[in-house]
Amino acid sequence: MHIAEGVLSGPVLAAGFAVTAVGIGIGLKKLDSEQIPETGILAAAFFVASLVHVPVGPANVHLILNGIVGLMLGWAAFPAIAVALLLQAVFFQFGGLTTLGVNTAIMALPAVTCYYLFAPFIKKKTKIASVAAFACGFMAVFLGTILLGGALYFSDENFFEVASVAVSAHIPIMIIEGFITLFCIAFIKKVRPEMLG
Amino acid sequence: MIQENFSEGKSPIHNLAPRTRTLAAIMLSLVVALSHQFIPLLAALIIALFLVFTARLNLFAAGRRLLVIAGFLLLIWLILPFTGGGKILWQYSFLRLHEAGLNLALQLTLKTCAMLFIFLALISTMSTGDLAHALHSLKLPPKLVLLLLITYRYIFLIEDELQSLLKAAKIRNFKPGTSLHCYKTYANLLGMLFVRAAERAQRVHKAMLCRAFDGHFHSLKEYHNRPRDYCFLGLIFAGSAFIVLGEMQLITLSTIF
Numbered sequence: 001m002h003i004a005e006g007v008l009s010g011p012v013l014a015a016g017f018a019v020t021a022v023g024i025g026i027g028l029k030k031l032d033s034e035q036i037p038e039t040g041i042l043a044a045a046f047f048v049a050s051l052v053h054v055p056v057g058p059a060n061v062h063l064i065l066n067g068i069v070g071l072m073l074g075w076a077a078f079p080a081i082a083v084a085l086l087l088q089a090v091f092f093q094f095g096g097l098t099t100l101g102v103n104t105a106i107m108a109l110p111a112v113t114c115y116y117l118f119a120p121f122i123k124k125k126t127k128i129a130s131v132a133a134f135a136c137g138f139m140a141v142f143l144g145t146i147l148l149g150g151a152l153y154f155s156d157e158n159f160f161e162v163a164s165v166a167v168s169a170h171i172p173i174m175i176i177e178g179f180i181t182l183f184c185i186a187f188i189k190k191v192r193p194e195m196l197g
Numbered sequence: 198m199i200q201e202n203f204s205e206g207k208s209p210i211h212n213l214a215p216r217t218r219t220l221a222a223i224m225l226s227l228v229v230a231l232s233h234q235f236i237p238l239l240a241a242l243i244i245a246l247f248l249v250f251t252a253r254l255n256l257f258a259a260g261r262r263l264l265v266i267a268g269f270l271l272l273i274w275l276i277l278p279f280t281g282g283g284k285i286l287w288q289y290s291f292l293r294l295h296e297a298g299l300n301l302a303l304q305l306t307l308k309t310c311a312m313l314f315i316f317l318a319l320i321s322t323m324s325t326g327d328l329a330h331a332l333h334s335l336k337l338p339p340k341l342v343l344l345l346l347i348t349y350r351y352i353f354l355i356e357d358e359l360q361s362l363l364k365a366a367k368i369r370n371f372k373p374g375t376s377l378h379c380y381k382t383y384a385n386l387l388g389m390l391f392v393r394a395a396e397r398a399q400r401v402h403k404a405m406l407c408r409a410f411d412g413h414f415h416s417l418k419e420y421h422n423r424p425r426d427y428c429f430l431g432l433i434f435a436g437s438a439f440i441v442l443g444e445m446q447l448i449t450l451s452t453i454f
Contacts, residue, residue, distance in 0.1 A: 004265075004266045004269050004309050004313075005226065005230065005309055005312035005313065005316070006229065006230060006305060006308030006309040006311070006312045007269075007305055007308075007309065008230075010230070010231045013230060024338070024341065028338055028340045028341060031340065033340065033343075033412040034402070036340060036343050036344055036347065036412075037347055037398055037401055037402040037405060038395065038398040038399070038402065039344060040343070040344045040345075040346075040347025040348045040350075040351065040398075041347065041348075041351045041355075041394050041395070041397055041398035041401065042391065042394055042395065042398065043344065043348040044347075044348045044349075044350075044351035044352045044354075044355050044394065045351075045355050045390055045391050045394035047348065047352055047355075048352060048355045048356045048359050048390070049359070049387050049390060049391075051356075051359075052359070052383065052387065054373070054379070054380065054383055055373045055374055055375055055379065056375055057375055060373075063383075063387075065387075068391075072391070079340075079341055079344055080344070080348075082341070083341070083344050083345045083348050084348065086345065087325065087345070087348060087349060087352065089316065089320075090201070090320060090321060090325060090328065091200070091201065092265060093262045093265045093266075093313055093316060093317065093321070094265060096312055096313070096316045097222060097223060097226045097316065097320070098226045098227060098230040098312070156301065158280065158297065158298055158301055159277075160280075161276045161277075161280045162272060162273060162276050162277065165276065166272075179377065179380045179381075179384070180380055180383060180384045180387070181384075182384070183380065183381045183384030183385060183388075184384040184385070184387050184388045184391075185388075187384065187385045187388030187389070188388050188391065188392065191389075191392050192392050192395065195391070195392070195395055
């Protein structure tokens with residue numbers, strides 16, 4: 001989920017950088033230098049995991065996983081996602097320098113929001129935990145797409161149709177991310193429960 | 198597979214200090230991102246192509262990177278000209294070609310292509326280690342640069358791990374399909390990837406502490422600004438200034454010809 005360079009207007013790009021700068025500031029402040037290697041290796045794992053293509057009918061989509069990033073890293077999701085996106089730009093030319101702020105905000109803001117909304121329920125042993133995990137994966141992509149659509153729309157009103165196509169194309173991804181998050185969190189809870197904060 | 202395709206090479210661009218290239222890329226990308234007029238955008242595309250030629254990139258490989266934005270551009274060309282406002286240029290039953298939408302689509306195409314090539318020629322021509330060094334000298338928070346270096350260091354290892362997990366699944370006759378079983382398998386596989394990454398992180402951190410890691414990565418290479426760095430920045434500044442003036446319509450076609 002990223003916007004290519006050269007599409008958004010100046011104010012939207014500036015807003016993206018502002019949000020991301022604040023997010024990274026808070027994220028780095030909450031990270032001891034002790035935790036940096038762990039965060040970096042997890043960021044690498046998310047970078048690699050987002051290369052996995054999952055089939056949906058005849059097509060296939062790649063995973064976003066910002067819900068799980070949020071659950072595991074909290075505010076550190078901002079610097080981790082920013083770094084992963086910079087590397088995606090370097091390796092594959094997804095996004096670029098000027099859109100780094102907006103693209104980070106699109107993925108990291110929902111990640112942090114979902115962390116606050118769902119993290120308290122995830123550790124419970126009841127069915128609520130499963131529901132919360134599904135909702136976390138679903139909402140993280142949903143909020144991200146809304147931000148993506150908003151960034152396009154506020155850049156130029158002519159983008160309205162493009163933005164609505166982009167949002168509706170993400171609906172199956174939201175559902176898949178919900179299930180992937182549900183199963184993945186269940187797996188981690190069984191194997192290494194201390195990883196979930 | 199993850200590869201740094203363009204970072205090795207011999208060209209005037211590869212000879213510049215990483216910081217020079219990063220600064221030039223930031224300056225040019227910002228100016229292009231804020232331009233809307235046809236002439237400055239065309240000038241930007243010419244500058245970008247010139248940079249790609251100067252960097253002696255493999256033109257076929259560079260052209261293939263256009264595929265990354267092709268999907269988005271196709272979407273834009275299919276939607277914008279028919280929905281954007283403005284004068285109607287052409288009409289056939291319910292299809293109406295609008296002037297404003299067409300202009301916007303053309304402008305976006307020029308812009309994204311120019312910016313992709315600027316990034317390719319200036320940023321992708323250095324290794325990520327050099328980029329981190331440049332970002333550090335541009336006063337990015339040291340913790341963030343450290344995070345970038347560690348992430349970069351482990352991407353390749355973790356990708357190997359993912360490939361072996363996928364291979365193991367394949368050997369057990371796993372065929373991807375649209376089913377809950379498939380998603381569950383992928384989720385467990387990714388969960389395993391994260392668990393292994395976290396365990397690796399603890400081992401690595403202990404090993405780093407044993408080797409007296411104090412939170413700083415020291416680069417063995419030294420970078421100095423040489424005259425050619427200043428010349429290059431001057432040229433890029435002139436190019437950016439031309440684009441800005443064109444955008445403000447102080448330079449128009451009539452002043453050029």
